[in-house]
Amino acid sequence: MHRFILKRLLLLIPVLLGVSLLVFAIMSFTPGDPAQLILGENAPAEAVAELREEMGLNDPFVLRYAHFVGNAVTGDLGQSYTSGRDVFDEIFSRFPNTLILAALGVLIAVVIGIPIGIISATRQYSMIDSGSMIFALLGVSMPNFWLGLMMILLFAVNLGWVPSGGYSSWSSLIMPAITLGTGSAAIITRMTRSSMLEVIRQDYIRTARAKGVAENVVINRHALKNALIPVITVIGLQFGMLLGGAVLTETVFSWPGVGRMMVDAIRQKDTPTVLGAVVFLATTFSLVNLFVDLLYGFVDPRIKSQYA
Amino acid sequence: MAVGMAVVLSACGGAEEAVKVKDTLVVGQGADAKTLDPHATNDQPSSRVAVQIYSQLVETDKDMNIVPGLAESWKSLDDKTTQFVLRKGVKFHNGEELKASDVKFTLEAMIASPTVAHIVSAIDSVDIVDEYTVNVITKEPFGPLLYHLTHTAASILNEKAVKAAGDAYGQQPVGTGPYQFVDWAVGDRITLKAFDDYYGGKQAIPNVVFRNIPEGTNRAIALETGEIDIGYDLEPIDKDTVRNKENLALVEEESFSVAYLGFNTQKAPFDNVKVRQAISYAINADDIVEAVLMGAGAPSSSPIGPKVFGYNPEIDRYQQNFDKARELLAEAGLPDGFKTTIWTNDNPTRVQIAQVLQAQLRQIGIDMSIEVVEWGAFLDGTSRGNHDMFILGWVTVTGDADYGLYALFNSATHGGAGNRSFYSNAEVDQLLNQARTSIDAAERKELYGKVQVILQNEVPTFSIYDQYQNIGIQKNVLGFSMAPAGHHKLRGVSFAG
Numbered sequence: 079m080h081r082f083i084l085k086r087l088l089l090l091i092p093v094l095l096g097v098s099l100l101v102f103a104i105m106s107f108t109p110g111d112p113a114q115l116i117l118g119e120n121a122p123a124e125a126v127a128e129l130r131e132e133m134g135l136n137d138p139f140v141l142r143y144a145h146f147v148g149n150a151v152t153g154d155l156g157q158s159y160t161s162g163r164d165v166f167d168e169i170f171s172r173f174p175n176t177l178i179l180a181a182l183g184v185l186i187a188v189v190i191g192i193p194i195g196i197i198s199a200t201r202q203y204s205m206i207d208s209g210s211m212i213f214a215l216l217g218v219s220m221p222n223f224w225l226g227l228m229m230i231l232l233f234a235v236n237l238g239w240v241p242s243g244g245y246s247s248w249s250s251l252i253m254p255a256i257t258l259g260t261g262s263a264a265i266i267t268r269m270t271r272s273s274m275l276e277v278i279r280q281d282y283i284r285t286a287r288a289k290g291v292a293e294n295v296v297i298n299r300h301a302l303k304n305a306l307i308p309v310i311t312v313i314g315l316q317f318g319m320l321l322g323g324a325v326l327t328e329t330v331f332s333w334p335g336v337g338r339m340m341v342d343a344i345r346q347k348d349t350p351t352v353l354g355a356v357v358f359l360a361t362t363f364s365l366v367n368l369f370v371d372l373l374y375g376f377v378d379p380r381i382k383s384q385y386a
Numbered sequence: 387m388a389v390g391m392a393v394v395l396s397a398c399g400g401a402e403e404a405v406k407v408k409d410t411l412v413v414g415q416g417a418d419a420k421t422l423d424p425h426a427t428n429d430q431p432s433s434r435v436a437v438q439i440y441s442q443l444v445e446t447d448k449d450m451n452i453v454p455g456l457a458e459s460w461k462s463l464d465d466k467t468t469q470f471v472l473r474k475g476v477k478f479h480n481g482e483e484l485k486a487s488d489v490k491f492t493l494e495a496m497i498a499s500p501t502v503a504h505i506v507s508a509i510d511s512v513d514i515v516d517e518y519t520v521n522v523i524t525k526e527p528f529g530p531l532l533y534h535l536t537h538t539a540a541s542i543l544n545e546k547a548v549k550a551a552g553d554a555y556g557q558q559p560v561g562t563g564p565y566q567f568v569d570w571a572v573g574d575r576i577t578l579k580a581f582d583d584y585y586g587g588k589q590a591i592p593n594v595v596f597r598n599i600p601e602g603t604n605r606a607i608a609l610e611t612g613e614i615d616i617g618y619d620l621e622p623i624d625k626d627t628v629r630n631k632e633n634l635a636l637v638e639e640e641s642f643s644v645a646y647l648g649f650n651t652q653k654a655p656f657d658n659v660k661v662r663q664a665i666s667y668a669i670n671a672d673d674i675v676e677a678v679l680m681g682a683g684a685p686s687s688s689p690i691g692p693k694v695f696g697y698n699p700e701i702d703r704y705q706q707n708f709d710k711a712r713e714l715l716a717e718a719g720l721p722d723g724f725k726t727t728i729w730t731n732d733n734p735t736r737v738q739i740a741q742v743l744q745a746q747l748r749q750i751g752i753d754m755s756i757e758v759v760e761w762g763a764f765l766d767g768t769s770r771g772n773h774d775m776f777i778l779g780w781v782t783v784t785g786d787a788d789y790g791l792y793a794l795f796n797s798a799t800h801g802g803a804g805n806r807s808f809y810s811n812a813e814v815d816q817l818l819n820q821a822r823t824s825i826d827a828a829e830r831k832e833l834y835g836k837v838q839v840i841l842q843n844e845v846p847t848f849s850i851y852d853q854y855q856n857i858g859i860q861k862n863v864l865g866f867s868m869a870p871a872g873h874h875k876l877r878g879v880s881f882a883g
Contacts (some may be wrong), residue, residue: 110762117500118428123802125500161420162556163572171572230604234611242607244597245574332599334573342417342600 079375086368090361095147097360098353102143105349111135115347116159150357156350158343165354169336173358175245176328176335179254180320186259187266188313194263195270195309200297202275210267217264226257226330243332254331258324262316269312273305307378314370321366322359408881410593411863414605414614418573418598421556423548424541425499430872433538434618435576435596437873439479440541440561441585443470443489444532448867450695450785452532456484456542456562456585462825465527466510472518477583478544479566486520491545493522502539505784527823529830533695533786538873564589564877574598590880609634609858616866617858618874622680628858635859638682642691642870643781643853644790645683645736647728647743650773651846652808655724662845664714668750669743670706675851678738683851688838689780689790691852693870696787696821696834701842703849711750723751728775729768731761736777739850743777769802776806779853783871787834792818795841809846 113129130136134145149156155165194214198207233253234242240249277283278301286296325337336355343351374381419432424440445455457470476484490512497503508528513521524531534540547560559567564586565578576596580589597614599605602621606628608614620628620636629636647669649656656662671685687703690696715721728743730736740756747754754775759767768776782790793804796818800808814837821833841847855872862882868874 109760114762114765118502122500122503125503129500162426162553168572175574230607235607238611241613242611243599243604244608244613245571329600330604332574332597332601332604334571334598338600339573 083368083372086371090364093364094357094360098147098150098357099143101353101356102146102349103139105347105352106139106142108347110347112159112347112349146353155354155357158351159348160343160346160351165350168339168351169354169358172334172336172339175333176321176324176337179251179258179324179327179333179335180317182251182255183258183320183324184262184313184317186255187262187316190259190263191266192270192309195267196274196297196302198267198271199274199278199305207271211271214264214267217260218268220260221326222257222261223326223330225260226253226327229253229257230330243330245334250331254324254327254333257327257330258320262313262320265316266309266312269309270305273308274301277301277305303377307374307381310370310373310377314366314373318363318366321362409591410595411591411616411876411879411881412595412597412614413616413618413876414597414599414608415618416598416600416602416605419576419596422559422567422576423556424539424543425496425502426556428502428539431598433873435578436541436559436561437538437563437869438565438578438594438876439559439563439567440538440543441476441563442537442540443535443542446533446536446785450693450870452536455536456489460532463521465823465825466524468522468524468531469515470520470522472520473585474518476562476585477581478547478562479560479581480544480547482544482546484542484544484562485517486514488542488545489520490514491548492543493540495543495548496540505534505537505539508534527825529822529824529826530784530786530788533784533789537784538871565594568593586877589877591876594876606858609860612860615860615863620856620858622682624858625680625682625856633861635861636856637859637866637868638854638856639868640684640691640693640870641781641853641855641872642694642783642785642790643779643855644686644689644691645739645777645779645850645853646686646689647848647850648768648773648776648778648807649846649848650771650775650808651810652771653774655718655720656774658718659844660714660718661720662848664711664718664750665747665752666704666845666848667707667711667714668746668752669704669848669850670746671703671850673746674739674742677742678735679851679853682854682856684854686849686852687842689794689841689847689849690782690787690838691870694782694785694787694790695827696791696831698835698838700835701838703842706746708749715750721751723753725753725755726774727755727757728777729757729759729764729773730777731764732758739777765802768806771801771808773806778806780804781871785871787830787837788818788822791834791837791841792822795837795846807846809844811840811844814840 113126113133113135117126117129134142153166157163158165158168194210198210201207230242233239240252244250283296283301286300322337324335325341328335328338340352340355343355415431415434417431419435420427420429421432422436422439424436442455443457444452447453456472456476458473460468460470463469472484472486478484493506493509493512496506497509508524508531509522510525511523515521541561544560548555551558557570564581564584566581568577568579570576578594580592582588599608603624605617606620606624609617609628610631625636628634649662651657675681675683675685685703687701688697715723728740730740737758744754744756767773780790780794793799795805795809795814797810797815799805817833817837821830824830857868859866863879864882865879
């Protein structure tokens with residue numbers, strides 16, 4: 079078990095190197111001079127040249143990348159070109175906002191998605207099943223930002239129940255979390271339903287029913303546990319994606335999260351911030367995946383035995 | 387009925403909100419500040435917050451006259467030396483008293499900062515006369531000095547606070563302004579509170595919050611819901627919504643910003659003044675203002691806006707006249723027009739302007755192709771003179787004509803220093819130098835008036851429009867006035883009732 083975790087953590091290294099190299103290369107080879115960016119349009123040419131030298135921008139690409147990696151392993155992701163703040167601090171000051179939003183989004187998705195998925199599967203082709211599949215289709219195909227805007231219009235502008243954006247109190251969380259949760263809920267519903275349908279057709283379920291076990295016990299104890307394995311994967315992936323990819327939702331709701339920070343940084347060619355955010359999100363995503371893999375072991379002992 | 391209920395509910399929500407926010411003025415703008423160290427940045431979102439925290443030696447009033455700030459008086463000792471007498475008893479937010487040493491420290495730090503040094507590059511040295519008196523000595527006689535010192539970058543800092551904070555100063559600013567820094571939730575909001583010992587008296591509103599709301603539409607929505615009291619820079623599409631709400635007002639005024647079409651005057655055929663004039667007669671700036679800006683500007687006749695000191699209001703602008711344009715082209719030996727290119731960066735407004743210009747110039751046979759160039763490459767290419775025509779804007783941030791005209795049209799500033807049209811005219815050079823070194827305001831105004839007449843005739847750049855700026859505001863907010871440079875001071879603002 080420990081060896082498995084260690085192996086997976088070691089695998090993170092090539093992943094992070096690859097991701098950072100790619101981003102570093104893209105940021106380096108796109109036009110625009112970081113030194114000019116920092117000093118502004120009116121800075122004298124000599125000052126810009128001096129800063130370029132100081133920042134090591136005149137060094138060969140490989141050297142600059144090695145320099146970045148060298149600093150990064152000691153936890154120094156550099157300073158933002160635009161604000162001058164420590165990238166590491168900046169990410170961690172915003173990460174709680176992203177985390178709470180993603181966690182709540184996934185929670186909403188799970189609370190809605192799994193029960194509906196189970197009900198749909200156990201009552202296949204019923205009205206409830208069709209209804210929830212229509213909901214799921216809508217949820218998957220509706221763009222996040224559109225749903226967000228519509229909710230703002232209804233609940234903030236017309237009804238005045240919740241703030242339209244920003245992060246001032248817990249009520250600010252409601253709309254962005256629902257916006258994020260809807261898409262994931264739909265995916266989880268569909269996954270639970272199809273996985274459940276597969277499981278309840280298996281022999282051991284028929285055996286359980288034949289033994290006279292109550293239907294709710296059959297579903298909740300015998301079927302659900304096995305049906306949940308692929309669902310957990312999906313939940314994990316969704317959580318990872320929400321952590322990194324909530325850019326549109328964060329923008330629509332003026333949410334001060336990591337995703338939006340990254341997009342702003344890309345727009346301003348703030349390389350250290352982009353790199354820091356990407357490396358951070360890649361790490362988070364990988365760790366979430368690792369956690370999901372470990373979770374399998376608890377749901378399905380057969381998988382646990384493979385870890386050794 | 388549902389609609390009726392919604393209206394009732396929203397009215398209740400609005401009223402509730404208003405009671406809650408009475409002691410806090412919430413301002414929404416499109417980006418977070420970068421740093422609140424005025425020497426480390428020159429961007430609008432940062433200046434808009436910093437201007438509440440700091441004060442300058444001198445300020446401008448609504449008509450762009452220089453009025454006392456931290457300096458209660460000033461006089462010219464000779465043509466290079468200006469003596470400032472500071473107010474006594476002015477307190478910084480850390481309790482320190484303002485002294486001449488802070489002024490010296492500030493201006494010297496500014497000169498050493500590549501980001502803002504250009505604003506005070508005329509200053510040679512700063513001498514302390516006594517605790518409350520300081521002499522600012524310029525390298526050459528420099529007429530616009532006072533206007534330069536009104537710039538937010540010339541905010542007076544506290545030497546002790548800056549040195550104590552080191553690199554973190556931008557996140558813990560200390561000024562002498564009406565509001566002091568409290569807290570910064572990065573990416574979301576900056577909170578300020580009224581400074582009890584402000585030399586201009588304590589403010590009526592105890593707290594000010596600057597919120598970062600990147601989407602224009604969201605700022606309009608936040609105004610509607612009452613979450614913010616003032617929203618900066620509303621989108622054209624939201625202006626009517628705000629205008630039509632009973633409790634909201636839209637304020638739209640000229641800024642210091644002018645958008646222009648530049649010609650590379652050292653490259654054929656633009657080295658011929660008749661070609662430049664022909665193009666000027668082919669353009670209809672009203673169309674551009676209507677179609678591209680949705681009315682958020684006014685066709686211009688000068689490279690500096692009407693609010694800038696030295697603006698000449700008596701110049702006529704070019705009226706579209708294709709016959710005249712073709713005639714001028716024929717006189718220039720190009721009766722059938724020619725092929726050329728225009729550069730713009732990827733700013734959507736500028737790209738659309740280029741498209742309108744393309745259509746208008748086609749009428750006189752000029753086949754202009756549009757090249758959208760990345761900003762860095764744009765600045766680099768135009769500073770080298772690789773371009774034919776280009777679209778750019780200029781903000782005369784100091785509010786003095788020198789800042790707008792000297793950099794753009796002096797033959798000493800070709801290229802990256804500002805004169806990207808590579809215009810050279812000995813008479814203009816002479817007038818600009820004379821106006822810069824004169825310390826007589828009336829004389830300077832006259833000289834700039836003459837320069838603008840020559841420029842309008844020779845059109846090294848065609849001034850397309852004066853850009854308006856707008857804000858949306860709750861009607862219960864009183865005493866707000868716009869600063870043409872864009873960093874509006876919230877000093878003196880109060881709530882009705």
